Amino acid sequence: MEAIEKRFGGNTETKKVQKTLLKQQFEKFFGSSSEGLDKIHVRLQKLVSQLEIHGVSLSQEDVNLKFLRSLPSEWKTYTLIWRNKTDLEDKSLDDLFNSLKIYESEVKHSFSQGTDSQ
Numbered sequence: 491m492e493a494i495e496k497r498f499g500g501n502t503e504t505k506k507v508q509k510t511l512l513k514q515q516f517e518k519f520f521g522s523s524s525e526g527l528d529k530i531h532v533r534l535q536k537l538v539s540q541l542e543i544h545g546v547s548l549s550q551e552d553v554n555l556k557f558l559r560s561l562p563s564e565w566k567t568y569t570l571i572w573r574n575k576t577d578l579e580d581k582s583l584d585d586l587f588n589s590l591k592i593y594e595s596e597v598k599h600s601f602s603q604g605t606d607s608q
Contacts, residue, residue, distance in 0.1 A: 509544040516541060516548075516556065523562040527594050530560060531587045538583070551579035554586050564597050565590070 516537055521530030534557055541548060555578065558569040568590060572578065581589075 505544065509541075509546060512537065512541050512544060513546065519556060519560050521560045521562055523564060527561070527587070527591060531557070531583070534560065535583060549579065550582065553583050554578050554581060557583060557586060561590075564600065568593055568597070 519534060519537060521533075525533075534553070538548060538553055555573065558565075558573050561569055572586065572590070578586075
C-alpha cells in the first residue's frame with residue numbers, strides 16, 4: 491500500500507508543489523463570458539475540492555466571494571448585491587450558484603442587447 495501511495499500520491503515535495511500551484515490557480519481563478527455560469531461553477535468546485543484534498547481549508551465566505559468576483563462583467567449588478575449580503579458565509583457554493591442561475595437568461599439577454607448596440 492505504501493508503495494502505491496508513493497507511486498501515485500507523490501512525495502512530500504511533489505505534494506507541496508501541487509498545493510502551491512492549486513493555491514495560485516485559486517487566486518487567479520476567473521471566468522469568461524463564453525464559458526457560462528455552469529462551467530465557471532464546475533471549474534471552481536473542482537479547484538476547491540482539489541485544495542481540500544491537499545489539506546487547504548477555505549472559508550465558505552472566501553469560496554463564495556471568489557465565485558462572485560470571478561464572474562464576467564455582465565454579472566456585475568448581481569454580484570454587487572450578493573457580495574453585500576450578510577449571510578454569504580452561511581450559503582454553500584451550490585446554493586449561491588442556484589440563486590444566480592435564476593438570473594442567467596436575463597443576464598444573457600441584457601448582455602446580447604448591449605453588444606448588439608455597439
